[in-house]
Every structure is written in C-alpha cells, then in structure tokens.
Amino acid sequence: MARTTERSQRGGHTGVSIEDVAAAAGVSTATVSRAVRGLPRVSPATREKILAVAESLGYVASSSASGLATGRTKTIGVLAPFVSRWFFSKAIEGADRELHARQYNLSLFNLGGHGSNRERLFSKTMVYKQIDALLVLCMALSHDEIEHLQKIDIPLVIVGGHVEECPYIGIDDYAAASTAVRHLIDLGHTDIALLHGDDETDLNFDVPRVRIQAFQDVMHGAGLPVRPEWDVWGDFTVHSGQEAFRRLWAPAGPKPTALFCASDEMAMGVIFEANKAGVRVPEDLSVIGIDDHDFSDAMGLTTVGQRPDQQAELGTKMLLDELNGMAGSVHSVVAPHRLIVRRTTAPPGRTGARA
Amino acid sequence: MARTTERSQRGGHTGVSIEDVAAAAGVSTATVSRAVRGLPRVSPATREKILAVAESLGYVASSSASGLATGRTKTIGVLAPFVSRWFFSKAIEGADRELHARQYNLSLFNLGGHGSNRERLFSKTMVYKQIDALLVLCMALSHDEIEHLQKIDIPLVIVGGHVEECPYIGIDDYAAASTAVRHLIDLGHTDIALLHGDDETDLNFDVPRVRIQAFQDVMHGAGLPVRPEWDVWGDFTVHSGQEAFRRLWAPAGPKPTALFCASDEMAMGVIFEANKAGVRVPEDLSVIGIDDHDFSDAMGLTTVGQRPDQQAELGTKMLLDELNGMAGSVHSVVAPHRLIVRRTTAPPGRTGARA
DNA sequence: TTGTAAGCGTTATCAT
DNA sequence: ATGATAACGCTTACAA
Numbered sequence: 001m002a003r004t005t006e007r008s009q010r011g012g013h014t015g016v017s018i019e020d021v022a023a024a025a026g027v028s029t030a031t032v033s034r035a036v037r038g039l040p041r042v043s044p045a046t047r048e049k050i051l052a053v054a055e056s057l058g059y060v061a062s063s064s065a066s067g068l069a070t071g072r073t074k075t076i077g078v079l080a081p082f083v084s085r086w087f088f089s090k091a092i093e094g095a096d097r098e099l100h101a102r103q104y105n106l107s108l109f110n111l112g113g114h115g116s117n118r119e120r121l122f123s124k125t126m127v128y129k130q131i132d133a134l135l136v137l138c139m140a141l142s143h144d145e146i147e148h149l150q151k152i153d154i155p156l157v158i159v160g161g162h163v164e165e166c167p168y169i170g171i172d173d174y175a176a177a178s179t180a181v182r183h184l185i186d187l188g189h190t191d192i193a194l195l196h197g198d199d200e201t202d203l204n205f206d207v208p209r210v211r212i213q214a215f216q217d218v219m220h221g222a223g224l225p226v227r228p229e230w231d232v233w234g235d236f237t238v239h240s241g242q243e244a245f246r247r248l249w250a251p252a253g254p255k256p257t258a259l260f261c262a263s264d265e266m267a268m269g270v271i272f273e274a275n276k277a278g279v280r281v282p283e284d285l286s287v288i289g290i291d292d293h294d295f296s297d298a299m300g301l302t303t304v305g306q307r308p309d310q311q312a313e314l315g316t317k318m319l320l321d322e323l324n325g326m327a328g329s330v331h332s333v334v335a336p337h338r339l340i341v342r343r344t345t346a347p348p349g350r351t352g353a354r355a
Numbered sequence: 356m357a358r359t360t361e362r363s364q365r366g367g368h369t370g371v372s373i374e375d376v377a378a379a380a381g382v383s384t385a386t387v388s389r390a391v392r393g394l395p396r397v398s399p400a401t402r403e404k405i406l407a408v409a410e411s412l413g414y415v416a417s418s419s420a421s422g423l424a425t426g427r428t429k430t431i432g433v434l435a436p437f438v439s440r441w442f443f444s445k446a447i448e449g450a451d452r453e454l455h456a457r458q459y460n461l462s463l464f465n466l467g468g469h470g471s472n473r474e475r476l477f478s479k480t481m482v483y484k485q486i487d488a489l490l491v492l493c494m495a496l497s498h499d500e501i502e503h504l505q506k507i508d509i510p511l512v513i514v515g516g517h518v519e520e521c522p523y524i525g526i527d528d529y530a531a532a533s534t535a536v537r538h539l540i541d542l543g544h545t546d547i548a549l550l551h552g553d554d555e556t557d558l559n560f561d562v563p564r565v566r567i568q569a570f571q572d573v574m575h576g577a578g579l580p581v582r583p584e585w586d587v588w589g590d591f592t593v594h595s596g597q598e599a600f601r602r603l604w605a606p607a608g609p610k611p612t613a614l615f616c617a618s619d620e621m622a623m624g625v626i627f628e629a630n631k632a633g634v635r636v637p638e639d640l641s642v643i644g645i646d647d648h649d650f651s652d653a654m655g656l657t658t659v660g661q662r663p664d665q666q667a668e669l670g671t672k673m674l675l676d677e678l679n680g681m682a683g684s685v686h687s688v689v690a691p692h693r694l695i696v697r698r699t700t701a702p703p704g705r706t707g708a709r710a
Numbered sequence: 711t712t713g714t715a716a717g718c719g720t721t722a723t724c725a726t
Numbered sequence: 727a728t729g730a731t732a733a734c735g736c737t738t739a740c741a742a
Binding site for chain 3: 374389417419
Binding site for chain 2: 015060061068083084086089096100107108128130237238239241242268269272273276295297298299300
C-alpha cells in the first residue's frame with residue numbers, strides 16, 4: 001500500500017503491478033503470484049478473490065520481470081533464411097500454432113537469405129538470452145554456430161534439413177526424390193532431365209545434394225543415362241525455374257520427355273516458360289516437383305508432397321516439452337511424404353494421358 | 356569479485372553477467388553499462404578495456420533485466436491474420452528488415468485467420484507488456500481492441516487497410532481498383548465481371564468494400580452495365596479464384612470478356628480454371644488482378660502492383676522513430692501502386708493482342 | 711494456507 | 727569520468 005503510493009509518485013506509466021493487486025486484494029505478492037499462475041498453495045477463496053481483483057485492475061505480469069526472476073523468456077526463436085517462400089511461411093505458421101497454443105511467443109529471425117546478418121545474430125544481443133529454445137528452418141549452420149548454440153545450451157531443432165550433430169525433422173529427401181524419378185520411369189520415360197536446387201549460401205547444406213544423388217542412383221539403377229546437358233540448376237524460385245527451362249531448351253539437340261524438379265516453385269516456373277515456348281505439358285514434357293505447394297493443386301502439378309507446417313509444429317512441440325522438463329523430448333524424426341499424381345505427368349510420346 | 360564467487364556457487368547457468376565483466380575489468384557495473392551501450396560518460400581507455408573484456412567473456416546483456424529496468428522490451432509485435440499469404444509474408448519480411456537493422460526483435464502473432472485467439476491476444480499476457488509497439492497487418496480491429504490498445508498506450512500502425520482512428524499505411528484501394536477497371540475499359544471491354552474479395556472475419560474491414568465501390572463507380576462512369584450475375588466472390592486465395600470462375604461460367608447466358616479480380620492469387624485461380632475449361636486468356640477472357648504477386652510476372656498476369664514489404668518497412672520505421680523520441684513520427688501515408696500490363700489482358704474479340 | 715524477504719541483471723540517480 | 731545504490735516487478739525458498 002505504501003509501495004503503491006511511492007510508485008504513483010513517479011508517474012506509474014508502467015501499468016498495474018503485482019503489488020497493486022496484492023494491496024487491493026489484501027494479500028501478499030507471493031500469494032498473488034501463486035494465484036495468477038494457478039499454483040497449488042492458495043485457498044479457493046483467496047484465489048477467487050485475487051483473480052477477480054486482477055481482472056478488474058487489468059493486471060498482466062511483466063514478462064521482463066518474470067523473465068528475470070525465472071531465467072526464462074517464454075519465447076522461442078525461429079530462424080529462417082526467408083519468410084515469403086512456401087516452405088518457410090508454412091513452417092512458421094505451424095510453429096506459431098503450437099507456440100501460441102501453449103502461451104509462448106514466437107520471435108522471428110529472418111536471415112535475409114544471404115547470410116548477411118548471421119554474424120550479428122549469433123554473437124550479439126540477438127538470439128542469445130532472449131529465447132528459451134531455437135527452431136531452425138532449413139538452414140545450414142556452421143560448425144562455429146552449432147558450437148555457440150551448444151555452449152549457451154538451449155534446446156534446438158532443425159526443420160527441413162539435416163545437420164550433423166543436431167536433431168532434425170524433415171522428409172527423407174533421398175526417398176522423396178527417388179519416388180519422383182521412379183514415377184517418371186514407371187510412366188515409361190527414359191529421357192529424364194533434372195532441375196536441381198542449390199542453396200545460395202554455399203554452406204554444407206545437403207538437401208539439394210541428396211536429391212541429386214537420388215536422381216542419379218535411380219536412373220542408373222534403371223539402366224538409364226544421365227546426361228550432363230540435361231542437368232540444370234535453380235535456387236528454388238519460380239524465376240529460376242523459368243531460366244532453367246530456357247537453358248534446357250535453348251541448345252540444339254534432343255530434348256528430354258520428362259523433368260524432375262527439386263521444388264514445386266521451380267516446376268511452376270518451368271511450366272510457365274514451357275507454355276510460352278509452345279512446349280506442351282505433359283504431352284511434350286512431363287514435369288514433377290517436390291513440396292505440394294498451395295498452387296500445385298490448382299495447376300495440376302504432379303508432385304511429392306510434404307507438410308512443413310506439421311514438421312515445424314512437431315519440432316516446436318518437442319522444444320516445449322523439453323523446456324517443460326521432459327528431458328529427451330527433442331530427437332530427430334523423418335516426416336512423411338507422398339506422391340501426388342496430377343496432370344503434369346503422363347507417358348511419353350504424342351498420346352498424353354490428359355483427361 | 357566476491358559477487359562472482361557467490362553466483363558461481365549456485366550454478367551460474369545464467370551466463371556471464373554485467374558484474375562478471377565489471378569485476379574482470381576492474382570497474383563498476385555502472386561503467387560497464389555505459390560502455391557497452393555506447394553512452395557518453397566513459398573515457399576512451401576504459402571503454403576499450405571494458406569492450407575487450409566483455410568480448411572475451413562473451414557477455415551479452417539480459418534482455419529481461421534491461422527490460423525491467425528500462426520498461427522497454429526492444430521488440431515490436433506484428434499482428435497478422437495469416438503468414439503464408441503473399442501480402443503478409445512480404446510485409447513480415449519488410450518489417451523484419453527494418454527491425455533487425457535497428458536491433459529490435461520481431462514478435463509474431465498469427466491470428467490464424469479466424470479470429471480464433473483474438474480474445475486471448477488482447478486481454479491476456481500476450482501482446483501487452485511484451486512489446487514496445489505494434490504493427491497490425493491488414494486486419495480489422497474491433498472498437499474494444501482499439502480502445503484497449505490506446506489505453507496501454509503503445510505506438511500502433513496498421514499496414515494494408517484502413518481503420519478509423521488509427522494511423523495506417525497502404526495503397527489507395529479505390530484508385531488502384533479504378534486503374535484496373537479503367538485499363539479493361541480502355542482496351543475496349545464493355546462486358547466486365549468482378550471477382551471481389553471478402554474477409555472471412557466479418558469485421559468492419561473495408562478494403563474489399565472500397566474495391567467493389569471503385570469497380571461500380573468506374574463502370575457507371577463509363578456508362579457500362581454492372582451485372583449482378585457477373586459479380587462473384589472469393590477469399591483472396593487461388594482456390595477461391597478457381598471456384599469463382601466456375602460459378603461465373605457455369606450458368607447459361609452471355610459471358611463477360613474481362614474480369615477484374617481483387618487479388619492476384621484469385622486471378623491465378625481463375626486463369627488455371629479457365630485453362631482447364633478451354634477458355635483462353637486473354638483471347639476469350641482478359642484477366643487483371645491487384646498485387647503483383649511473385650508468380651505474376653512468370654504467369655504474365657496483368658495487375659496493379661503494390662509493395663507490402665515497403666509498406667511494412669515504412670510502418671516499422673515510423674514506430675521505431677516514435678519510440679526513439681521523435682514524437683509524431685507515426686502517421687498515415689498512402690503507398691504507391693502502378694499498373695503493370697502483361698499478357699492476360701487484351702482487347703476483346705477474336706483478335707488477341709498476344710505476341 | 712499465507713507472508714517475508716532475498717534475489718534476478720540491468721539502468722539510472724546521485725555523489726564523488 | 728566513475729562508483730554506490732536504489733529501483734524495476736516478479737519468483738521462490740523459507741518461515742510462520
């Protein structure tokens with residue numbers, strides 16, 4: 001009560017504090033603290049009263065204060081190289097779902113795609129001491145970064161890509177890519193091209209590598225040739241898919257009858273560009289992607305689908321469980337993928353399978 | 356020094372504190388505080404030494420502690436009904452750019468699109484006392500919510516939609532929609548349909564309304580009829596664009612030669628579906644959207660472009676300036692839009708303008 | 711069941 | 727230029 005007065009004297013723009021509630025309810029701050037957090041040692045009567053008072057005063061605990069006292073911020077960080085690319089925005093949505101359902105906050109760190117402010121992120125005031133756990137989306141981490149993260153010892157999980165030494169959640173990229181290529185082969189294709197992805201941050205991130213490897217293995221396994229001139233490259237964007245198509249079609253010489261793209265966005269770019277060039281899909285060229293992007297169904301794109309939102313949601317759940325004392329909650333898990341056959345793939349030759 | 360020892364005794368898993376640095380540098384915590392924050396009253400010599408010690412110890416200030424002491428969290432909240440829709444993901448990227456450039460954190464609140472957890476957000480521990488300012492993306496706020504926000508008195512700006520009583524940043528929707536419709540009319544179209552958007556959260560959010568109004572005004576102004584059966588509805592997604600096309604084309608009767616869509620994503624849905632139905636774009640149907648989505652260029656979609664990332668970046672800048680003492684920084688501004696003519700619009704009739 | 715009081719790591723106000 | 731020291735608002739033994 002005396003306290004309250006003191007505070008008011010210096011312009012209490014900070015809002016209602018626990019002391020105000022305690023005073024108004026005629027109890028100690030300790031009791032208020034227990035009551036509002038739903039902790040055991042409070043009689044039903046006082047709890048009720050305190051809750052009522054708190055409500056009427058519009059009390060809400062200061063996160064800074066409780067953070068200081070408990071050493072926990074109740075927020076987890078989400079590290080993403082991009083936010084407007086399909087995989088990432090979906091994953092962020094998934095993480096957010098789980099987080100806010102459990103009263104945690106989501107602090108977003110966008111690395112801008114170019115590793116630009118990476119250094120700042122790890123060494124300076126950013127990630128560190130602001131979050132209780134970290135969800136990394138599909139990014140390679142340098143050895144130093146991993147070491148740093150381990151030193152500060154917060155739960156960590158990677159979604160959408162494998163990183164040595166770290167628990168990760170994601171599809172089996174080798175299997176997913178194999179499935180895609182096999183679908184093409186099963187359709188009767190023998191002249192199959194590859195549009196593989198490549199991360200512009202030239203770190204040891206091996207999702208692209210694994211997909212390439214799968215392509216080659218399946219082709220070789222089927223006794224099919226892998227032609228270097230049918231191997232093009234993109235950065236996972238629609239735009240790069242367009243460019244890739246042009247690079248593939250520009251030179252004289254035989255053309256493939258099918259193309260496996262390492263992502264749906266690139267596959268779409270290919271299809272848009274093929275349309276412009278008068279190359280019919282799937283009659284002249286079958287196209288398959290990976291992801292099952294929001295637009296894929298509308299475009300009729302055959303793909304190998306995955307659910308980044310569910311992957312991130314699961315990763316977040318693990319992190320939260322770990323924080324809630326369930327040690328060992330965080331571990332690697334391989335997420336499901338499934339072939340979704342639509343209208344951009346068909347047997348080779350003039351007889352398209354189009355309905 | 357004595358302090359340090361004490362802390363270590365109880366397992367100093369909290370990390371390096373300001374006291375540790377002070378002790379190691381042989382100065383007081385006050386001086387360390389000034390030094391690390393770059394404040395004036397520190398001699399170059401001591402500052403240098405302190406910085407070196409801090410660096411070597413890996414010191415980084417606890418955000419909770421300084422938050423408690425200063426009353427500021429150094430994080431701003433971003434409220435978004437969706438994150439994986441184009442406008443929002445771009446806006447988030449823009450906000451993040453400005454924020455992290457100025458050492459602020461971005462706390463993301465995703466309302467899940469259905470107003471589901473709105474209540475929790477405003478009344479409970481969420482937004483309140485966790486953030487220094489709030490950036491609202493394209494959402495309607497109820498009067499109560501606005502009142503609440505004003506009571507807690509944090510800077511606030513809305514991006515991508517007008518809300519009474521609040522400063523907002525966004526394009527002039529009336530002008531943008533008018534531009535689109537006029538483009539169609541200039542091309543010679545007279546039978547123009549409208550695919551308007553509608554927010555599922557049935558709040559007083561008037562972006563859709565304004566675009567509809569503009570359509571009607573321009574049509575009337577040109578002496579053109581507005582047919583109710585050519586007025587269809589969507590929720591801004593590709594999927595709803597597909598459905599809208601079907602609804603438009605299903606009934607018998609005359610068909611429009613042009614369609615104005617309130618968003619590019621819907622326009623794309625229309626085009627995909629038109630393709631399936633054998634309706635050629637633009638020969639049989641011209642289509643124009645609003646946004647300039649990442650895919651629009653690849654698809655050749657004519658549209659009225661806007662830059663949500665820049666809008667959000669500007670809004671964020673205003674918020675931060677306001678927080679930095681520049682009172683009056685936050686104010687409404689209308690962002691630019693521009694007509695981008697590509698390949699989905701052409702004069703009506705059998706002679707498409709397609710190259 | 712409830713209260714007391716000692717932190718938690720900074721910042722900020724005075725002194726010096 | 728630097729140093730004590732009192733807040734900041736909450737949590738949490740430990741007492742009562």
